[in-house]
Amino acid sequence: MIRPVAAVAAMAPYALADLGEAGMVSLAQNESAFGPSPRALEAGQAALASAALYPDPDWHALRQAIAEMHGQPRERILCGAGSMELIGALIRAFAGPGDEVLGTAHGYLFTAIASQQAGASYVTVPEPNLRVDVDLLLAAITRRTKLVFVCNPGNPTGTALPNAELLRLRAGLPADVLLVVDQAYGEFDPQDPTPVFDLVARGDTVVLRTFSKAYALASARVGWGLFPETVGGEMRKLLNPNNVSGASQAMAAAAMRDRAHMQGIVARTAAIRTEFVADLRLAGFSVPEPSTNFVLIPFASEEVARAADRALRSGGLLLRGMGGYGLPHALRATIGAAEAMRRAARIIAPFGKDIP
Template identity: 50%
Template sequence: MIKPTRHVARMSPYALAELSAPEGKRLISLSQNESLRPPSPQAIAAATKAMTAVQLYPDPEWGALRAALSDLHGVPQSGILCGNGSMELIICLTMAFADETGAVLAPANAYPFFRTAAEHARARYDTAPEDGIAASVDALLAAVQPDTRIVFIANPGNPTGTRIPRAELFRLRDELRRDILLVIDEAYGEFSDHLGEFVFDLVGHGDTIVLRTFSKAYGLAGMRVGWGLFPEGIAREVRKVMNPNNISAAGQAAAIAALADQAYMHETCASTALRRDRFITRLRRAGFEVPGSFTNFALIRFDSARAAKGADTALRAEGVVARAQGGAGLPDCLRVSVGQAEELDLAAKLLERWADGGVI
């Protein structure tokens, strides 16, 4: 059998959640940060209507979607690229601007897909220490090497749920070399937009990209629609390595309709925050260390990796699947997505019993 290229042979498959439940138990997945409710009914109706013409290729330039994004966020259409989820954009921009001669840098506990993207591009992947579990601008700047080409930062962070202020992102851009691409992944941006610290204008400072997705707050994870604001020259280069028909007609239609129903999206974010904060407060009262979160999940920190594994095993025994975080450099942590109220209640009860040393 033909052998893969050396760099692919050295790679490990991207680690997905292990979604299985013991026999007789209902699977309750709190592991993938999916929306707690379906997308806007308008998005469902638009996707259904689009299915009547799927014998045709989708719009390869995402014209109507780009126009809707431009109108909503006040950004130029010419700088918008849309991807098959923001993951496609992360992979493609890394392939376009990093290789074995140029390194990628990210915080130590960053979204693990950043490392995968670097491996695809054959680039070295460097990390910078975090301030607790929050990205540190000073540490990132200190970790820059002569061959650093891209700096990735998720804000709010995944899996930490923490965020750094707008002023710090501007400082990071100002103090980075001009030949370093700064990529700000705002997959959970809608959950912190109420703070009013938008950073789309940072793209105008040059060599900066801001990414977002429809998978979280808009509830369209199954449609695979992401987007980003790019400097136009960088967008042209990234477009060269993208699939020219990457987002289905139904996905584009659903995303456009979801943007038109901002009230529904804001309701989703508000409901998510309410359940998240109640869950965090309950676990803290039970003695768990749970940082504040600006996302649709909570990170639970245990005394050790062994303890985290024990708690994970106890949850899985009842069909509740959280997400272990060893791949993000946090083996002593579990990440729990905000799901249905009864699901979070069960997860909290199981963790409380585990903490008390009781039998679940």
């Protein structure tokens, strides 16, 4: 019998959202409720004429667009087939058997999977009131800790840690521990990202972002990040040299330069989210303040959450259960079209009476 290596045999597959039956409205994958920039679509269409050629392995045009829009050195930017590829490569490069990767109780689940792939231990600390606690992270550092992952704003909580707290975390970490700040939802956070971006110049911090959310390019699979030169050099050894297709690079570069379109997506999403949260709170739900394109909905119990999920499915709506994130009593709702969110709120509202 052919057997996998022990670390792979012990793993469970990464669990994607249940997409349900055809015709149902999915509010389960944190996709954009609105389409990508027309400029991105035009650029992608034009790039298809070069489909016979391998894509640019150094993402020159895309890196230049990111550098210009964010005022960052082009040399610090690396791109991946989604931020998941960058997370996996980071952990494989800097952690292995006997090492620890430190995260938070409700942090992005793929980080745990990537740690298993590398043979490293994934350790978490609690998130009191569904928020990252810097003091708990610092207290959990050991001699085995190699990386600390913080998703900010958080997924699935939606809550955001103030920049000052991230800076305090970095200041308190040992110099040989790499801090990774995953800002997949950073465009929805009103905080200025510059102080966090500036940490990269220290040589011990990485900041990750994606085009899947605010830029509405989830299908294109493009992530990017700011990396210290020494860290980026090791990363390049593990990234597929042709990891982002030519069409995806062209679309992402055009989307990055169409800042007005991205800001429009963020503003429209926030407006629908505000109405949805208000409806839920009026029904008695204690919803954490979100800085993302989704909302976490805590119910009175796991049983009530399951009942609400059944009711939503009967109404043609799919939300995502949060049992895998240690929140079996909660559902996560991606912000979709306004009509779909109003319908979701009407279906969910009666379950608020079960909350003490």
